[in-house]
Amino acid sequence: MKFIFSAVVLSLFFAGCSEKLETPTKGKAVVYCDESVYPLVSVLADSFNTLYPDAEISVKRVTAREAIARLVNGESEIAIAARGLNEEEESAALANKIDYKTVKFVYDGIAVVAGFDFPNVISFDSLLAIIKGENSGYTAVLPGINSSVYEFLKYDVFEGQEIASAVLTDSDSAVIAAVLRERKSIGLVSWLNAVGETRLKKIEIGAREQIRAENLYFQPHPGFFVQNLYPLTRLVSVYLAEINIGTASGFTTFLTSNIGQAKALEYRFGPAAVPVKIRE
Structure with missing residues (x-):
């Protein structure tokens, strides 16, 4: 009887495990x-x-x-x-x-957004100059240090250096709001949060290394992301x-x-x- 009871208990145990697998x-x-x-x-x-x-x-x-x-x-x-x-x-x-x-x-990519009086294109070096605070005419606005935008720029673009001169906010939406308030600023946000934004324009960025006589500029676009042509892919x-x-x-x-x-x-x-x- 003891053996039979044990067998029944074991069978119920394994049945329960099977159901929860x-x-x-x-x-x-x-x-x-x-x-x-x-x-x-x-x-x-x-x-x-x-x-x-x-x-x-x-x-x-x-x-x-x-x-x-x-x-x-x-x-x-x-x-x-x-x-x-x-x-x-x-x-x-x-x-x-x-x-x-x-x-x-x-x-995906990091989009650069700005007011409609900002030029349609910007070279990669000129963009870096704004982010580093070397262009007195414009200020760069970024989401906070824990965001993937900030971390990507820190490690992929600035080789691990903190971006001390940029204005930091707590989200992509806060970046967009700041750029809307301040005409002399540009924002860097995740592509998905820039796609439907009609109050600002998306700036085309020059290639990181220009290998042709004429400068090449790329807009944030899935095709350029896949080919790694967009500089902030x-x-x-x-x-x-x-x-x-x-x-x-x-x-x-x-x-x-x-x-x-x-x-x-x-x-x-x-x-x-x-x-x-x-x-x-």
Whole structure:
């Protein structure tokens, strides 16, 4: 009788485990997402949850720094950011024994916005001069130090140097508001937050290195992002630290599928996970 009871208990135990087993399309995952791509990721999470009723993907809108901090501190299995990890974050991942993989998601860029009396184009060197405070005529306005915009400029453009001369705000929307108030300023914001902005114009930027006799200028556009021609192009990546192949992995696959990449193009990002032909 004792043996029979034990067998029944064990069978119920394994049955319970089986019911709670997480799969790529069944289970829960919280995605900490850089605000630069939050609207796109949020829409795709809704689509994933609708397509797979047993899945529950929640997307938290945070700064790039917080998204990555959650990952390297072992608080999240998945983070999405428009920049790579810096040395401090890599060290934290190593210290906390976080083994993560990086998956390409989309390309975007940092847009330069200004009033309509500002020139339509600016050379890359002239842009840097404004950001560094070397042009007394204009002031650069940026989102805060924890944003992916600031971190990208700091590490990719200024080789790790802080941008001391720029005016810092707490968000892209605050940058736009500041530029609207102050005519002698330019703003640098995530592309997604500049796309629908009609009160300011998007400035075309000269190539980082001019290799032709005539200067080349590029507008922020998915085609130029994909070809890395736009001088402030960024790669947005999914950082996955899931031990087993669960719902976070399933959602990552969905983001990089044809469905996810097509939706990214609708939002004016450059697909990074599938071949694409982009027309105007």
